[in-house]
Amino acid sequence: MVRGVAILFVIALCAPPLWAGSLSLSRQEQLAHLITQDCGSCHGLNLTGGLGRAITPEALKGRTVEGLQTIVLDGIPGTAMPSWRPLLSETEAKWIAAYLLEVNE
Ligand code: HEC
Numbered sequence: 001m002v003r004g005v006a007i008l009f010v011i012a013l014c015a016p017p018l019w020a021g022s023l024s025l026s027r028q029e030q031l032a033h034l035i036t037q038d039c040g041s042c043h044g045l046n047l048t049g050g051l052g053r054a055i056t057p058e059a060l061k062g063r064t065v066e067g068l069q070t071i072v073l074d075g076i077p078g079t080a081m082p083s084w085r086p087l088l089s090e091t092e093a094k095w096i097a098a099y100l101l102e103v104n105e
Helices: 001-012 023-042 065-074 089-103
Strands: none
Touching: 001 023, 065 089
16 A cells, blocks of 8 residues: 555656546646636636635645645545536546646646
């Protein structure tokens, strides 16, 4: 389990787009659009914070793909951060988590 997380983390650091190979290119484009439009509506268009806090790579330093995937899928109860489970598969949430950790780098 811990090893799996570590491996995912290393892969995410090295090549986020590659390890989400099961997602089509057009779906990846849709997800990138969703991150800007939907996540951006709360976290700011540049993800530097708004209603929700900044989710730039700097702000998320030290976080794991798996940890962020869980936040995206389940939201943060008691806050405005919604659960995206109805809209996104686990693979898609993982892709978004990897995207967040890498974007702007
Ligand atoms: C309706 C507003 C809203 C939307 C839409 C939204 N978020 Fe959030 N998000 C929040 C808020 C508010 C928080 C901070 C909750 C808290 O205070 O802990 C948060 C927290 C987070 C965190 C945790 C940040 C940290 O430092 O722990 C991540 C990661 C995140 N959001 C990612 C996303 C992603 C990815 C999307 C789009 C799929 C998204 N959010 C869409 C409101 C939103």
